[in-house]
Amino acid sequence: MPQISPSILSADFARLGEEAEAVRGCDWLHVDVMDNHFVPNLTLGLPVVESLRKATDIPIDCHLMIEQPDRWAPQYAEAGAGSVTFHVEAAAAPVRLAREIRSLGARASMALKPATPIEPYEDLLPELDMLLVMTVEPGFGGQSFLDIMLPKIRRTRELINRHGLQLWLQVDGGVSVETIERCAEAGADVFVAGSAVYGADDPAAAVRGLRELAAAATEGSPWVHRH
Numbered sequence: 742m743p744q745i746s747p748s749i750l751s752a753d754f755a756r757l758g759e760e761a762e763a764v765r766g767c768d769w770l771h772v773d774v775m776d777n778h779f780v781p782n783l784t785l786g787l788p789v790v791e792s793l794r795k796a797t798d799i800p801i802d803c804h805l806m807i808e809q810p811d812r813w814a815p816q817y818a819e820a821g822a823g824s825v826t827f828h829v830e831a832a833a834a835p836v837r838l839a840r841e842i843r844s845l846g847a848r849a850s851m852a853l854k855p856a857t858p859i860e861p862y863e864d865l866l867p868e869l870d871m872l873l874v875m876t877v878e879p880g881f882g883g884q885s886f887l888d889i890m891l892p893k894i895r896r897t898r899e900l901i902n903r904h905g906l907q908l909w910l911q912v913d914g915g916v917s918v919e920t921i922e923r924c925a926e927a928g929a930d931v932f933v934a935g936s937a938v939y940g941a942d943d944p945a946a947a948v949r950g951l952r953e954l955a956a957a958a959t960e961g962s963p964w965v966h967r968h
């Protein structure tokens with residue numbers, strides 16, 4: 742089944758425990774960490790992830806939009822995040838970092854900004870549990886999906902399959918009922934959605950609706966890895 746990871750960037754930060762409960766039934770809780778250096782926005786950090794870990798049993802999917810991930814990302818794994826995503830544009834030693842995240846018991850994931858190609862990183866794929874293809878410029882929720890990223894999602898899926906790898910392919914940014922089917926058809930299997938989930942009257946129903954659309958769009962597609 743496709744996996745849905747609601748982004749709490751669109752939730753009420755004063756009520757994060759309740760906001761996590763509001764999306765029960767999702768696969769992950771997507772936590773956007775921004776440092777106002779790697780991206781022009783500041784959100785939350787380690788203490789909030791530690792508190793959230795205690796407040797919910799939904800696995801945490803940390804998306805680190807920060808400089809010096811080599812220094813900070815392992816601490817998010819230690820804080821109990823089930824998946825830790827660093828940006829390749831900011832990482833000094835991505836292979837070493839991915840191995841360290843895995844050694845701490847979390848899934849290691851690497852993100853690409855819209856202008857960053859996948860091809861130079863082909864050899865790195867076996868070190869990863871997930872690859873995140875950004876479908877907006879990172880920094881803010883509520884932006885429009887960049888259709889121009891669809892060929893990159895397709896190429897990434899082809900590379901993953903050519904190497905016979907099991908890693909997941911996540912998309913993040915502007916994912917909604919309007920765009921999720923295109924992402925799924927292109928080969929994505931983990932979908933982050935912030936405004937499309939938390940902007941809905943019933944966030945848990947929005948999660949189910951998105952998952953059904955993604956599943957229907959990939960029904961019978963041999964190139965999509967199923968979990």
Ligand SMILES: O=C(CO)[C@H](O)[C@H](O)COP(=O)(O)O
Pocket residue numbers: 748750751771773804877878879880881882883884913914915916933934935936937
């Ligand atoms: O990483 C992000 C922004 O940099 C967010 O995860 C993303 O934007 C989710 O919000 P939305 O679904 O509203 O686009």
Ligand SMILES: [Fe+2]
Pocket residue numbers: 748771772773804913933
């Ligand atoms: Fe994100």
